[in-house]
Amino acid sequence: MxxxxxxxxxxxxRRLAIDRVGVKGIRYPIVVKDRSRGLQRTVASINMYVNLPxxxxxxxxxxxxEVLAEHxxxxxxxxxxxxxxxxxxxxxxxEAHIELEFPYFLRKSAPVSGAAxxxxxxxxxxxxxxxxGYQMILEVLVPxxxxxxxxxxxxxxxxxxxxxxxxxxxxxxxxxxVEEIIEQVEANxxxxxxxxxxxxxxxxxxxxxxxxxxxxxxxxxxxxxxxxNDTRISWFSVAAENFESIHNHSAYAFIDSGREPxxx
Numbered sequence: 001m002x003x004x005x006x007x008x009x010x011x012x013x014r015r016l017a018i019d020r021v022g023v024k025g026i027r028y029p030i031v032v033k034d035r036s037r038g039l040q041r042t043v044a045s046i047n048m049y050v051n052l053p054x055x056x057x058x059x060x061x062x063x064x065x066e067v068l069a070e071h072x073x074x075x076x077x078x079x080x081x082x083x084x085x086x087x088x089x090x091x092x093x094x095e096a097h098i099e100l101e102f103p104y105f106l107r108k109s110a111p112v113s114g115a116a117x118x119x120x121x122x123x124x125x126x127x128x129x130x131x132x133g134y135q136m137i138l139e140v141l142v143p144x145x146x147x148x149x150x151x152x153x154x155x156x157x158x159x160x161x162x163x164x165x166x167x168x169x170x171x172x173x174x175x176x177x178v179e180e181i182i183e184q185v186e187a188n189x190x191x192x193x194x195x196x197x198x199x200x201x202x203x204x205x206x207x208x209x210x211x212x213x214x215x216x217x218x219x220x221x222x223x224x225x226x227x228x229n230d231t232r233i234s235w236f237s238v239a240a241e242n243f244e245s246i247h248n249h250s251a252y253a254f255i256d257s258g259r260e261p262x263x264x
Contacts, residue, residue, distance in 0.1 A: 020097060022049035023064045029074035030100060032123075035179045036107075041074060044102035050093035063090045077125055080136065084129035095130035104140075104178055110194050110201040111208075117195035123178055139169045140181045144189035145205070146242055149213035161190065161209050162245045166219055170227065170236040188222035190214045216242045220253040228257065 026046040034040035048064045067086045068075075075083065080098060087096040103120040110116070124139040144164050152159035166185045170176070186192035190209040194201065214222075219240040227236045235257055242251040 018052040020049035021052045021059050022047065022097075023061055026065070026068065028068060030102060031074045031076045032102075032104065032178070033077070035177045040105065042102045042104065044100040046101075047097075047099040048087060049097040050087060050091045051095045052093070059091055059093075063087075066090070077136075080125070080127045081129060081134045084127060084134070088129060095128065097129075098125075098127045100125045106179065106182065108194055110197055111204045112200040113198040115196040115198055115201070119193070119195040121178070121182055135171065137169055137171055138176065138178070138181070139167065140178055140185075142166045142168070142182050142185040143193050144186055144219075145191040145193060145209050146214045146216070146219060147190040147209040147212070149215055149218075151246075152210065152213050159210060159213065160244075160246045162242045163193070164189070164216070164219065164240055164242045166223060167239045167241075168223065168227070168236065171234045172232050173234050174232040176230075176232055184226045185223055188214070188219060188226070216240045216251040216253045220255045224255045224257070 024047040026048070028044055028046050030042060030044045032040050032042065046068070048068070050059060052059055064087060067083060067090055070086070071079065071083070084096040084098060087093070087098075101122065101124045104123040105118045105120050107116055108119045121143075122141040124137075126137040126139065128135050142165070144166060145161055146164045147159050147161040166189070168181050168185065170181075190212045191205045194205070197205065220238045223238045223240075224236070227233055227238070237254065237256045239254045240252070244251060
């Protein structure tokens, strides 16, 4: 066959480099470490990018999928540096980036009845390989309950509460379990969430939240204080969003440890 033209490799005269170009929304099986079961198999939505020098018109999108397809089975966090190196080589790039977002499941038992079921948490791994070496960020989103201290203080009966999302991002120099981050966040909430609640459990979580009121500011400060004392963690950020039950808006707070430059 006569070779087909390769337009992506042609020059571009606008002299504008592109920071990230690639593919998004690839669904692929992955394997992650599970503290109680050893390994957990799940499915990730994957984004893959490279930087594009100003003199190239475009990148070869199919090559991202080709590198991924070389992993016949599920990919793992341990395999990410090797995968990114192959992407960088295959696309002649200085930097390669990957983001994996997936549901992570824990079996949780209700606090009184013991009724058990799986509960999902949203987790992301963000990996970058460039001239400075390999770096990875772990992100965990933990849903919890918070109860308003002001509402409890001024009300004769009850207090308003809400479901909250606490997002922790971190870099670590020694291994950190996803479960550890979940437990730290839940310990600092008014009450944690459970997949199944019977009536005795509902009584417990209602009273537990009432006894442990938290502002959104309390959440980020308490979680950040725990992370600050963990010598395995070199950088972190904590964000909390309360989906208010008495407002049509959310309350939000954010802390960045600032010990390392921010990434994607």
